[in-house]
Amino acid sequence: xxxxxxxxxxxxxxxxxxxxxxxxxxxxxxxxxxxxxxxxxxxxxxxxxxxxxxxxxxxxxxxxxxxxxxxxxxxxxxxxxxxxxxxxxxxxxxxxxxxxxxxxxxxxxxxxxxxxxxxxxxxxxxxxxxxxxxxxxxxxxxxxxxxxxxxxxxxxxxxxxxxxxxxxxxxxxxxxxxxxxxxxxxxxx
Numbered sequence: 001x002x003x004x005x006x007x008x009x010x011x012x013x014x015x016x017x018x019x020x021x022x023x024x025x026x027x028x029x030x031x032x033x034x035x036x037x038x039x040x041x042x043x044x045x046x047x048x049x050x051x052x053x054x055x056x057x058x059x060x061x062x063x064x065x066x067x068x069x070x071x072x073x074x075x076x077x078x079x080x081x082x083x084x085x086x087x088x089x090x091x092x093x094x095x096x097x098x099x100x101x102x103x104x105x106x107x108x109x110x111x112x113x114x115x116x117x118x119x120x121x122x123x124x125x126x127x128x129x130x131x132x133x134x135x136x137x138x139x140x141x142x143x144x145x146x147x148x149x150x151x152x153x154x155x156x157x158x159x160x161x162x163x164x165x166x167x168x169x170x171x172x173x174x175x176x177x178x179x180x181x182x183x184x185x186x187x188x189x
Contacts, residue, residue, distance in 0.1 A: 027041075027042045028040060028041045028042060028173075029042070029048060029049075029050035029060050030050070030177075031050055031051060031059045031060060031078070031080070032177075033080065033146070035144070035145045035146075036080065036143050036144070036145055036146045036177075037176075037177035038141075038143065038148065038174060038175060038176050038177055039173075039174070039175045039177065040060055040078065040170065040173050040174055040175075041117075041173035042173075043062065043166055043169055043170060043173070045064060045065055045166070046062045046063065046064060046065060046076070046166060047062065047063055047064070047065050047068075047069075048060060048061065048062040048063075049061050049069075056069055056070070056077070058077035058078065058079050058151075059077075059078050059079055059080050060077060060078040061075070061076075061077050062075070062076035062077065062170065063075050063076070073154060073155045073156065073159045074152070074153070074154045074155075074159050074160075074162075074163040074166075075151075075152070075153050075154075076150070076151065076152045076153075076163075076166065076167060076170055077150075077151045078148055078149070078150050078151075078170075078174075079148070079149045079151070080146050080147075080148055081146060081147045081148075081149065082145065082146055083145055083146060083147060088123070088140060088142045088147065091140065091142075091147045092123055092125075092140050095138075095140075095149065096108055096125065099127060102131065103127070103129060103130050103131050104131075105129040105131075106127055106128070106129040106130055106131075107127065107128050107129045108125055108126075108127050109125065109126040109127070109128075110124075110125060111124050111125065111126050111137075112124065113139075114139045114150075114168060114171040114172075115171070115172065116141065116171055116172065116174045116175070116176075117172055117173060117174060117175045118175060118176065120141070120176075122139040122140055122141050122150070122171055122174075123139065123140050124137065124138065124139040124140075125137070125138050125139075126138075128157075133155065134153045134154060134155055135153070135154050135156070135157055135159075135160035136151060136152065136153045136154075136160075137151070137152040137160075137164065137167050138150065138151050138152075139167075139171055141174065141176065143176050143178055144178055148174075150167075150170060150171055150174070152164070152166075152167035152170075
């Protein structure tokens with residue numbers, strides 16, 4: 001077990017730079033924090049960048065290779081939210097309450113759950129009627145200490161429909177890494 005943990009941490013420390021970095025085609029993004037980690041495989045036809053909280057306001061940003069962030073007609077993202085003792089259902093309801101407050105004419109549709117690489121089903125919602133006119137798909141994942149929000153937003157319904165296969169692939173490319181523990185290199189042997 002200890003050797004596996006050291007291997008995961010070694011991979012994370014080598015594979016993930018401290019600053020944001022674009023993910024090469026065929027590569028993967030390995031976002032991590034003090035007590036969480038996950039992997040997202042790159043998507044064909046999409047540019048992506050990891051650890052871009054300060055640049056783009058999200059942990060992982062994705063946009064079609066023919067455009068740039070944030071001007072693209074389609075955007076995907078992953079955000080990380082620390083747990084505060086609530087269940088996944090409570091977290092989803094709190095997130096949707098924020099949506100309702102900011103989008104008086106917004107609609108929320110419960111759709112079939114999305115399946116991750118490990119077979120986990122992620123609760124998924126579609127939203128429309130946003131104040132900025134966008135359409136969105138949102139899926140939620142739970143790890144030991146965090147919730148992840150996978151989002152896909154499009155400027156038009158047509159762009160939304162054409163981008164849904166990529167959103168489903170993004171979720172299929174999600175692999176949680178649940179056994180994360182920082183190792184103090186000065187005291188390990």
